[in-house]
Amino acid sequence: MLQQTPVVRVEPVWRSWMERWPEPADLARADTADVLRAWGRLGYPRRALRLQECAAAVVERHDGAVPRTEDELRALPGIGEYTAAAVLAFAYGRRAVVVDTNVRRVLARTIGGTALPAPSYTAAERALATAIAPAGDAEAARWAAASMELGALVCTARSPRCDACPVAGLCAWRTAGSPPDEHAGRRRTQAWHGTDRQCRGRVMATLREADGPVDRGVLVEAWVRSAGTAADDGAGRTPARSDVAARLAQLDRAIAGLIEDGLAEQDPSGRLHLPNAPGN
């Protein structure tokens, strides 16, 4: 849930989620439609599918217990380099090189001397993080938590609290006079309003709110006919792609993509609904 999603938004969802599906086996046998509804507006709903698949894999391959090795963790759906390391360090107290966006920023500033790290994670950053991590299990796990918390609470992206930073004295960025971000303006800020991405999200939201299969007309209403209206995110402004034919084509792409990704299914009459598997 925390992958690319702020902690404050994840926490309430996570709490109710864990209360509903406390063990991997509980999530594994849940109705996928319920899982996607519980995921709500966290974004990247494919993560919800991977999480349920992960729960099923944990049950099948590891007897319901989250594995303790990097290779076994990485083999699970939705578990990448960061998440595997985070589980090893935070859940099991093992040495692991945990590098999330917070740690990247801390290293970029204190050692690299730049305001923010480059848009993409580089091999050089991985090498630095590996070299700087303590050797022992307990020490490395503590370092992982400390560096991440420093980035999340003090060395923040927007307004870093350097006056409260325990390593302000050895920070290369601070020493250099806190120069501005080199990549400012070069980061490709993703458009949202009127995009295929927003269309996918709108369709998913419609499916989540429906009790059963949704007629295509409902989706057309939700996407095509709402364009530029007060109900649209554009707050009444005419979107770039207000052309009806274009919006309809966009809707078709979104539906096809959602089906391709396993986030939606069509019944024999062509109505769209959230997937039922593996529960019923």
Added chain:
DNA sequence: AACTCGGGGTA
């Protein structure tokens, strides 16, 4: 290495 994939809160 470059893409794609949500959505919301904030300066």
Added chain:
DNA sequence: TACCCAGAGTT
């Protein structure tokens, strides 16, 4: 507006 957020998977 333009960012930024405890990334992963595919091409």
